[in-house]
Amino acid sequence: MTRQRIVLLFGGQSGEHEVSLNSATSVLKAIDSEKYEVQTIGISKSGQWHWGVNPVDWQSDSSIHGIQVNLIHDPSNPHFIALDGSQLPHNGKFDFIFPVLHGPFGEDGTIQGLFEMANVPYAGSGVLGSALGMDKDRMKAVFTQAGLPQAPYLTILRETLHKNMEKVLKSIEQSLGYPCFVKPANLGSSVGISKANSPEELLKALKLAAEYDRKIVVEKNIIGREIELSVLGNDEAQASVPGEILPSKDFYDYEAKYIDTGSRLVIPAVLDPQVVSSLQEKAVQAFHAVEACGLSRVDFFVTKDNQIYINEINTMPGFTQISMYPKLWEASGIPYSELITRLIELGFERFKDSRSRKISV
Template sequence: MKKLTVVVLFGGQSSEHEVSCMSAANMIAALDEEKYDVLPVGITKKGNWRICHGSVDAIREGRWEPYSVDAILSPDASRKSLLKLVGSKYKEIPVDVVIPALHGAWGEDGTVQGLLELAQIPYAGCGVLSSAVSMDKVYTKLIAKAAKIPMAKFFWCDGRFLAETKEKVMDQAEKKLGYPCFVKPANSGSSVGVSKAKNREELEKALFYAAKYDRKVIMEEAIDGREFECAVLGNEDKHISGIGEIVTTAEFYDYDAKYHNALSRTIIPGEAEAEALAQMRKISEKIYHAVDASGLARVDFFMEKSGRVLFNELNTMPGFTSISMYPMLWEEEGMSKTELMDRLIALALERDNGIHG
């Protein structure tokens, strides 16, 4: 059987560059070498695309650039190729499927997905529309609201005009949300740029901090409860995993708590009433459908002390690091990382066949 040529895209220009490298390294390590010829393609923080010939560890540890050469994915649909620099010329390498293991802006937000649609190359994960609206927390919540999915109260503003509007914005946030509240960039992941504000002074600082990462800033009601996550896998035929719980000693599950705090941990399966766990699985399927997701997604929840379940957000390219919940939830179901990668590639080809015939 002919091997499929699989490009794994990693790195990128977002604040989640390092997390993407870790996710991609684990994906590459899980891909079956008997089935796939794997081409790791890193995107530097400056936006330079390079094919990496270094080890998986070099990618994981972020020291891959010295072992790479220029390469670019052609948007030409007649080529369906990666163009690799060899000497002073580019060599064309046909590509069967791409795994965009990119987190955050310029990767998880529909931009790379649009490039791959132009190139007509099958790719793992959600399409342009679902990637874009799921990356933008404001639009995700507007869709969830329209679908009557329960969630925390929220309010958003344009961060570009904070200098002139901050007093009005803070007045409205205090009226609608109260303290404490969370302040986040609308388009960011791994809790980058997120703050918890307990008073007006902290709210002002949090607004300007979030605005460094995105032009839209969202404020949310603080929920006193526990955090849970659910994995979804599939296109039209969806598989919903069991539920995992996030436990952290930090005040909230921020970037450091996720990746640098040894005391943060996951509990699989999550410990909650069966009714609450069933509701999380039901909402996961509902929001997955509402944003027109495909391939994979992770859906995050809060559960209040009363047992009330609230939708938090949907991640269209969830982390694949050694501590990431998404692959662990499927391992709990008996699916290894290698089997999961096989499934993601099969779903990519299935979706592409449905679009392009």
């Protein structure tokens, strides 16, 4: 049987570059080598694409370079070429791209647009689903339209913040109060997020978030358990069992996720059966609301009286074997290696469906 040629794409320019290397390392080890022949491409922090680099090597030495390549956007013959003129395996041709890119220029719809223009099948959500899933402001607007319960919030433009800081502070205090969470609208892995308990902390948090994005989302604090579910599928998506995060810090920030090992994951989360059912229904509803495809992790808060509030959707969650997304599916009966295969199959399914439509008369 001829193996399908898979390009594993990792790294990227965002602050989640190292997280991506961890995800790629796990995928590389677990992918079914009898079905798939894997080529690796690492995107450096400065944006160059390097064929043949190993994510493990990049973890220890980011100065290692492979063959610098570009993707040729010929819809009839998409392939990679080496910029130094050297010969690539199979002349740079491939069957499928599996991106494990997190954050801006990876899961925000930009690289997905590149794949679409080149007529390339790939894993995960398309342009719209990725963009909506990345932008917390637009995501929340879509969730509101879908009738999903969420914490009260405000969106503030950086320009408005700079022009009238005092008015912004007063508006947040009156409508949301303390404590509140301040987030850049378009970053992942809790980068740039702060919890503000006072006017002084709020001012500092707003200035920090403004360094990362022109839009800032401020949310009312919800006291509840942090519950996450994994979603798998395309039009007929399904949700996993829920898992609970017990953060080692005040909230589940970047350090608690990736550096501090004190945080714990409880899988499955201990919840009433009707709450589990409601969470699974809402997770799939959120997945379809943003038009996600393939995979997503959906995060919720559950209060003491079992009220459910959606927090966000992540269309390219961390994908190491110890990440919440695959661990939830493992607990739901889908092992890690099989999950990778399912995501490749779903990507091909979506590609076939999208190419069956007419785009001109």
